[in-house]
Amino acid sequence: MAKIALKVNGNKIEKEVADNTLLVSFIRENLNLTGTHVGCDTSQCGSCVVHVDGKSVKSCTMLAADANGADITTIEGLEKGGKLHPVQESFKKHHGLQCGYCTPGMVMSSIDLLKTHKNPSDEEIRKGLEGNICRCTGYQNIVASVKGAIGKV
């Protein structure tokens, strides 16, 4: 067992986890934050993307023990004072989702993308979201949602 102390959505957390626990399992099963999804479980689909120290990573491909000392943000941590994050707002406005399963990962990746690219082109947006798969193939509106949030992150 590994003892880990970390911050999740601003809350200090100390827990003991089995050494082979994945970060996504820890988030969903130990913290009951089920907004982070497991789509493929093979590091391909990106629906498990969270921010670790401000960078987007696939939480199904990271050990919980490796997150010791980290500052983690999940989709639940984006809302501030009852107001959606600008990227969430833009996904809502541009209908950037169909079934919604991939959406938490799409939103988390989009925020990281807009932090590193202040004014991305359509191509840069599509390239930036390479690690996220939408099996409804609703990419057109997802790209529109990211474009709609330019300058707001």
Next chain:
Amino acid sequence: MKQFNFHEAKSVKEAVKAASKNSAFLSGGQTLIPSMKLRLSSFSDVINVKNIKDLQGIKVSGKSVKIGAATKHAEVASSKDVKKAIPALAALAGGIGDMQVRNKGTLGGSIANNDPSACYPSACIALNAVIHTSNRKIDAEKFFKGMFETALKKDELVTAVEFTIPEKSAYIKIPNPASRYALVGVFLAKYKKETICAVTGAQPVVFRSKEIEKALNNNFDPNSLNDLNLKSNEMNADIHASAEYRASLVVTAAQKAVINCK
């Protein structure tokens, strides 16, 4: 994933001491964790090395760029120093996997794994890299032994990679559209005395194409490769590309690399 003991190593010495026949070093884990989850591999001990201070950082001197083994692909891709000294190396790092893989995956992890389709091995060969490990320095030419096989001993840890700065260079990858691993990747580096052409993805392990090098040493022009037909009998063949197609792609990628060399 099968059970294992997780160790957090604070120094190279500590990491090496914890290593055994049945252990693995964990750096970014972008290959190690998926392969453990699929039970392609399992270990009694997993030793986390990504937080070791000696494995971090990028240093540019007059002749070389030395990158700590735990440096993430995203850090190499966005480093102003790397972009200035060897722009092709920064571009290569920026094209690995996807944004999330680049935020976690590391240089040391990539070359220690030596996937036949990985990008970094071609840069190591073309840029005359020296691989620094916990107890020695290994020339890149002697490091990559075979498919997923390197000169590393079980308790030997890559600590840094030192690349020689060329006059100009380029990396052209023909990616598999799903995985973005290289179907074929060509790293071309032009030095005063010679041009080196390292190819990844095409054979079980990274190699130098002497035919391409000979033609480009005669005349550094994409047209000097026009009539070149590489033998396909040693090329990889799979559902993504036949051996003949890969042989042809190597030449095409090399021509594009000449055009993009800077």
